[in-house]
Amino acid sequence: DGGITQSPKYLFRKEGQNVTLSCEQNLNHDAMYWYRQDPGQGLRLIYYSQIVNDFQKGDIAEGYSVSREKKESFPLTVTSAQKNPTAFYLCASSARDRGHNQPQHFGDGTRLSIL
Amino acid sequence: AQTVTQSQPEMSVQEAETVTLSCTYDTSESNYYLFWYKQPPSRQMILVIRQEAYKQQNATENRFSVNFQKAAKSFSLKISDSQLGDTAMYFCAFMNSGNTPLVFGKGTRLSVIA
Numbered sequence: 001d002g003g004i005t006q007s008p009k010y011l012f013r014k015e016g017q018n019v020t021l022s023c024e025q026n027l028n029h030d031a032m033y034w035y036r037q038d039p040g041q042g043l044r045l046i047y048y049s050q051i052v053n054d055f056q057k058g059d060i061a062e063g064y065s066v067s068r069e070k071k072e073s074f075p076l077t078v079t080s081a082q083k084n085p086t087a088f089y090l091c092a093s094s095a096r097d098r099g100h101n102q103p104q105h106f107g108d109g110t111r112l113s114i115l
Numbered sequence: 116a117q118t119v120t121q122s123q124p125e126m127s128v129q130e131a132e133t134v135t136l137s138c139t140y141d142t143s144e145s146n147y148y149l150f151w152y153k154q155p156p157s158r159q160m161i162l163v164i165r166q167e168a169y170k171q172q173n174a175t176e177n178r179f180s181v182n183f184q185k186a187a188k189s190f191s192l193k194i195s196d197s198q199l200g201d202t203a204m205y206f207c208a209f210m211n212s213g214n215t216p217l218v219f220g221k222g223t224r225l226s227v228i229a
Contacts, residue, residue, distance in 0.1 A: 033216050042119075042206055042219035058216065088158060092217075100167070101148050101210055104217055106160035 002027045006091050006107035012115045013078065013085060021076045021110045023091035030095060032074035033104065036060060037088040046089075049074055078112065086113050117142045119209050121220035128197045129228055135182075136192045136223045138207030144168075146212045149183065149190045154204040154222075163205070166190065197227045 004025045013019045025032065031050045035043035045058030049068040063082025068074055074093075078085045088111050092104040118141045128134035140149070151163040166174045166183050174181050178198075182191045194201055204224050208217040 035219075040124075040221070042221040043217070044219075045216045048216045090160060092160075101212060103150060103162045103165055104210075109158050 004091055004093055004105055004107035006089075006110050008110060009108070011110055011112045013112060014115050016080045018077055018079050019112070021078070021089055021091075021112070023074045023076065023107060024072055025074075025093045025105075026072060027093055027095070027105060028071070029093035029105070030071070031093060032068070033092045033094075034058075034064075034066065034074070034076045035090045035092065037090060037109075043090060046076065088112075117144075117209050117211070117218045119207050119218050119220040121207055121223050123223045124221070125224045125226070127226040127228055128194075130197055130199060132197055133193060133195045134197055134225065136194075136205050136207075136225065138190045138192070138220055140188050140190065140207070140209050140218075142188070142209065142211075144211055148210040148212070149181075150208040150210070150217070151179070151181070151190075151192045152206045152208060152219075153201075154206065155200075155202070160206075164192065194225075199227050199229060201225065202227045 007022045033048040034046040037043050044060050046064050047066040049055035065077045090109045091107040094104040095102050120139045147168045149166045153161045153163050164174050164176045164179050178195045180193045204222045206222045207220040
């Protein structure tokens, strides 16, 4: 079945440590996105990529980094510069079909907590 | 920049009744897309319904329908015959044309009561 796989489901970070969240899709979508969700908040955009080897900062990119070396993969690194990383992270992907945007498909998310 | 506002942080409805969730947005674009996503306690994001701004007809998906008022920049979701499984957070979202990221509202927590 086609879909988006995020791993791990739960992740714990120590102070000063970088951690990487994985996001893989087999939907052949060009665009991929990372969102952060905090309690009582909507989803906020961290980074997005519309094509391989290219990505743009979202609204809250500070303390995060990404890469897009393959169409299927868009890993997110939470660096030690992100002082409040505890949140639920969602990865999504989307395509354009005959010039029209298609809805974003989401992974099941990764819950990141500070040790 | 586009913004999406959901003015009802929490709502409740009796099973089998109808409920309407509000959403307003702000944009200067003429061509865009609007979505309602459902996030149950499992935290999975599930697409409920979508609307293209160039279509005047309101979208409908089974028990879910929207009231899209383009001039008023309003996009409300109506859930008919509410079921216990409809209990979830509901997010309204906006997307420009061109495969750009979604802009989300802060969500409405809906509880369906037996």
